[in-house]
Structure formats: structure tokens, C-alpha cells
Amino acid sequence: MLLATARSGNRAAFDSLAEAYGPELERFLKARTQASEAEDVLQEVWIAAWQSLPTFDGKSQLRTWLFAIAANKLKDHLRQRNRRAPEVELLVVDRDLELKESPYRDAEVCETLKGLLAKLTPKQYEVLSLYYRFGFTLPEIGSVLDRNVNTVKAQFYQAHAKLADAIQGSSEWLATFGQRAEALP
Secondary structure (H helix, E strand, O other): OOOHHHHHOOOOHHHHHHHHHHHHHHHHHOOOHHHHHHHHHHHHHHHHHHHHHHHOOOOOOOHHHHHHHHHHHHHHHHHHHHHHOHHHHOOOOOOOOOOOOOOOOHHHHHHHHHHHHOOOHHHHHHHHHHHHOOOOHHHHHHHHHHOOOHHHHHHHHHHHHHHHHHHHOOOHHHHHHHHHHHHHO
């Protein structure tokens, strides 16, 4: 109902949608560029969404559509800022784990996890980030990143395989993790 009202040009309804999706989009952008730049890009996202909303066909969820706009606006922003191919920088995402409320706060384990994630290609990491951090399905990730869903699936499974190999190859990490896992509730 709110979406239909916003699509008909109702600014208050659109503002409600922006309020609902804004924090998640902002977090997505801030993980990929400087905070001050993320604010500017987010404004560009809302302008583009407002202008395109009447033509939103509903083939994807609104959330997926907004993330796709955000990814494209971020690419445009990085292209303008750097005057070079933006994809590499777009996909080099914030690899600082947000483990503040996690039982894995121990610095050694966090650094090991960061090291494991650093073994992923930027595209693999981006797919895992959208899947685990933002809860997108693989087809939705394909829409957000404008990639074929089979490519996304391949990157998803390759990332998991690479992480599994890295974990199995690190007996020291497994021993450390095992000790900490036994202490978990």
C-alpha cells in the first residue's frame, strides 16, 4: 500500500520508504567508501529512486531495486572521483569484522578471520557480504550487482571452498577456535 502510494507521487509515502530502507543502504555505502561520500551517494540514490519509482515494475523486491540503484550510484561516484575503472574499488569492501557483540572478540581470532577473508577475491567477498551481512538471496545479489545469477552462485561456492581450504590448512587456527568454541554457551 505504501509503495503504491509512493509510486503515485506521494512524497510522504516515499519519505516513509526512505526512512525504512535508509539505514541499511547507508551501512552498505559506508562499508564501501568514506562516510562523508556515502552521505552524498545516498542522496543521489534517493533522487534516482524518486525519479524512477513510477516506472518500478515490481519484478524484484523494492529492497533489491534500491540496493541496485545504490551499487550503480556508487560506481558512478567512484568513477567520477578516481577517473578510473570503479569496479575494483567498489568491490574492495570493508573487511573489518563487526564482532563487538560476538564471542569471538579475542584479537587473535579476529585477525585470523580477517586473514581468511582477505584470501577471497573482492568479488567473492562482495557476494558473501551481501548474502550474510545484508541477507540477500543469490538471485537478488545478481540483481544488485548486475551479474548473472550463475556467476553469483559460482563466486558464492568458490568463496566457501576457498575458506574451507584455508581453515583446514590452518591447524593452529582450528586448535585455537576449537578451544574457544568449547567455551561457548
